[in-house]
Amino acid sequence: MNICIIGLGLIGGSFALALRKYALTDRLYGVDASPRNAAKALELGLVDELIEWDRVAEAADIIVLATPVDVIPQLAIKLLNRIDDSRIVFDMGSTKEELCEIISQHPRRHRFVAAHPMWGTEHSGPEAAVEDAFVGCNTVLCDVEQSDADAVSAVERIFTTIGMKIMYMSPAQHDTHAAYVSHISHITSFILATTVLEKERESATILNLAGGGFESTVRLAKSSPDMWIPILMQNKYNVLDVLREYIHQLEIFRKALERDNRAEIRQTIERANEIRKVLDKK
Amino acid sequence: MNICIIGLGLIGGSFALALRKYALTDRLYGVDASPRNAAKALELGLVDELIEWDRVAEAADIIVLATPVDVIPQLAIKLLNRIDDSRIVFDMGSTKEELCEIISQHPRRHRFVAAHPMWGTEHSGPEAAVEDAFVGCNTVLCDVEQSDADAVSAVERIFTTIGMKIMYMSPAQHDTHAAYVSHISHITSFILATTVLEKERESATILNLAGGGFESTVRLAKSSPDMWIPILMQNKYNVLDVLREYIHQLEIFRKALERDNRAEIRQTIERANEIRKVLDKK
Numbered sequence: 001m002n003i004c005i006i007g008l009g010l011i012g013g014s015f016a017l018a019l020r021k022y023a024l025t026d027r028l029y030g031v032d033a034s035p036r037n038a039a040k041a042l043e044l045g046l047v048d049e050l051i052e053w054d055r056v057a058e059a060a061d062i063i064v065l066a067t068p069v070d071v072i073p074q075l076a077i078k079l080l081n082r083i084d085d086s087r088i089v090f091d092m093g094s095t096k097e098e099l100c101e102i103i104s105q106h107p108r109r110h111r112f113v114a115a116h117p118m119w120g121t122e123h124s125g126p127e128a129a130v131e132d133a134f135v136g137c138n139t140v141l142c143d144v145e146q147s148d149a150d151a152v153s154a155v156e157r158i159f160t161t162i163g164m165k166i167m168y169m170s171p172a173q174h175d176t177h178a179a180y181v182s183h184i185s186h187i188t189s190f191i192l193a194t195t196v197l198e199k200e201r202e203s204a205t206i207l208n209l210a211g212g213g214f215e216s217t218v219r220l221a222k223s224s225p226d227m228w229i230p231i232l233m234q235n236k237y238n239v240l241d242v243l244r245e246y247i248h249q250l251e252i253f254r255k256a257l258e259r260d261n262r263a264e265i266r267q268t269i270e271r272a273n274e275i276r277k278v279l280d281k282k
Numbered sequence: 283m284n285i286c287i288i289g290l291g292l293i294g295g296s297f298a299l300a301l302r303k304y305a306l307t308d309r310l311y312g313v314d315a316s317p318r319n320a321a322k323a324l325e326l327g328l329v330d331e332l333i334e335w336d337r338v339a340e341a342a343d344i345i346v347l348a349t350p351v352d353v354i355p356q357l358a359i360k361l362l363n364r365i366d367d368s369r370i371v372f373d374m375g376s377t378k379e380e381l382c383e384i385i386s387q388h389p390r391r392h393r394f395v396a397a398h399p400m401w402g403t404e405h406s407g408p409e410a411a412v413e414d415a416f417v418g419c420n421t422v423l424c425d426v427e428q429s430d431a432d433a434v435s436a437v438e439r440i441f442t443t444i445g446m447k448i449m450y451m452s453p454a455q456h457d458t459h460a461a462y463v464s465h466i467s468h469i470t471s472f473i474l475a476t477t478v479l480e481k482e483r484e485s486a487t488i489l490n491l492a493g494g495g496f497e498s499t500v501r502l503a504k505s506s507p508d509m510w511i512p513i514l515m516q517n518k519y520n521v522l523d524v525l526r527e528y529i530h531q532l533e534i535f536r537k538a539l540e541r542d543n544r545a546e547i548r549q550t551i552e553r554a555n556e557i558r559k560v561l562d563k564k
Contacts, residue, residue, distance in 0.1 A: 118493050188474055217501075243536050
């Protein structure tokens with residue numbers, strides 16, 4: 001079985017390493033819109049061969065979309081236009097509603113599986129690919145009833161073989177949850193970084209004084225705009241809901257601090273501490 | 283030389299382990315207001331002996347205050363009231379202005395060294411003490427010109443021996459910087475946790491979907507209210523300044539997202555990405 005990965009950055013590159021490790025593919029093809037990234041991916045041995053976009057639909061049995069989410073819907077349609085019913089296309093994008101709506105009426109929709117393996121780091125590009133990514137994380141599959149059973153099984157087998165668990169959701173549920181547990185964290189980090197960089201103009205001071213706590217909180221601020229702008233735009237309404245709620249809660253905290261309301265501050269911190277129950281289970 | 287640590291939690295306990303590792307003390311005494319924590323610290327071997335508060339000023343050559351910051355100023359005054367000029371008192375608190383003001387006119391002020399070793403984790407209590415804490419981090423010393431040279435040297439020697447670098451600042455400078463590089467991170471994490479917990483009432487969903495990014499950003503939300511309420515209250519005006527600026531920047535980002543202003547969002551994320559230059563130097 002031959003697989004082709006479109007998009008050879010952090011996600012596509014790490015997925016390539018996993019496919020090879022578990023011998024899930026005979027020949028691994030790759031495509032990347034950036035000639036530099038494509039060449040780098042080949043040099044790093046992430047893929048066996050770079051191929052032209054026009055050859056993908058015939059060369060690969062399974063085609064994986066691992067590009068930024070703004071181009072996934074159009075690429076999905078173009079691939080569904082070209083493949084025959086023996087092939088499977090799936091994606092690895094962080095948003096699902098826009099994609100699932102756009103492909104919904106395509107006559108070959110049943111050969112597509114909408115997937116989001118929930119893993120990532122703040123780094124980007126083929127050099128950021130890591131071995132044993134994805135292990136222990138969840139893959140969300142959306143609208144599986146619109147995909148052929150054999151296509152869903154094949155995709156599930158790939159994700160479970162590389163160490164992931166499978167969850168099922170509607171695209172709307174997925175995008176709401178993703179806004180809360182992933183997308184908002186990136187905004188809080190981006191803005192924390194800009195706030196601190198704005199004030200602490202001497203980066204040496206930040207460097208010397210910042211402990212592990214700051215570093216952890218601001219880590220995601222290193223994330224790529226090319227990946228994150230499309231995600232935030234596509235999940236705009238959910239992200240705005242969470243962002244408004246977050247700002248509202250910050251305002252309440254600010255007022256409590258202004259008024260020396262220790263009881264309210266304590267209540268908030270103790271409620272926040274409950275996140276321990278969630279994280280410590282992992 | 284005998285040392286006594288007042289406050290045997292995360293900071294005092296980790297410091298005890300470091301003092302022992304580098305053989306910086308003959309006998310290590312401990313005091314904790316909580317009988318449970320005191321007993322636990324002894325059981326864990328963090329200190330050699332628990333002593334009564336009234337015996338501290340005579341038993342120890344060096345006395346270390348590692349309690350929550352709200353009680354450090356009073357304890358500092360009480361110790362300075364009782365010690366003779368052969369002894370040294372220093373603190374490890376996260377705020378410095380309030381402390382330095384309160385002790386400033388004490389006739390034995392010169393035997394006190396105001397210190398902030400910039401290290402911590404989100405855990406608390408004697409069980410949270412870790413070996414090799416502090417290594418590679420900075421200790422800020424404030425108002426050293428008000429301390430005797432021998433006292434400053436002794437404290438510097440302890441911190442450098444356990445692997446720390448020394449920086450010098452005024453208490454006001456310290457508290458401003460600490461608000462930016464440490465205190466605000468805790469607020470952004472506390473509020474991120476409460477926002478997500480409020481919405482995602484089924485913690486299983488958070489558990490299943492949250493990746494390493496969320497975990498990193500929200501890690502500090504596990505931090506103890508007993509430690510953090512006093513810090514936020516004592517550094518209230520600096521913290522409020524940063525918090526207002528942070529909320530302001532979030533509002534700007536929210537409006538850019540509402541208006542699909544990709545160029546502005548890109549500019550913000552690219553500015554945030556510059557934190558990479560700071561963190562990657564560490």
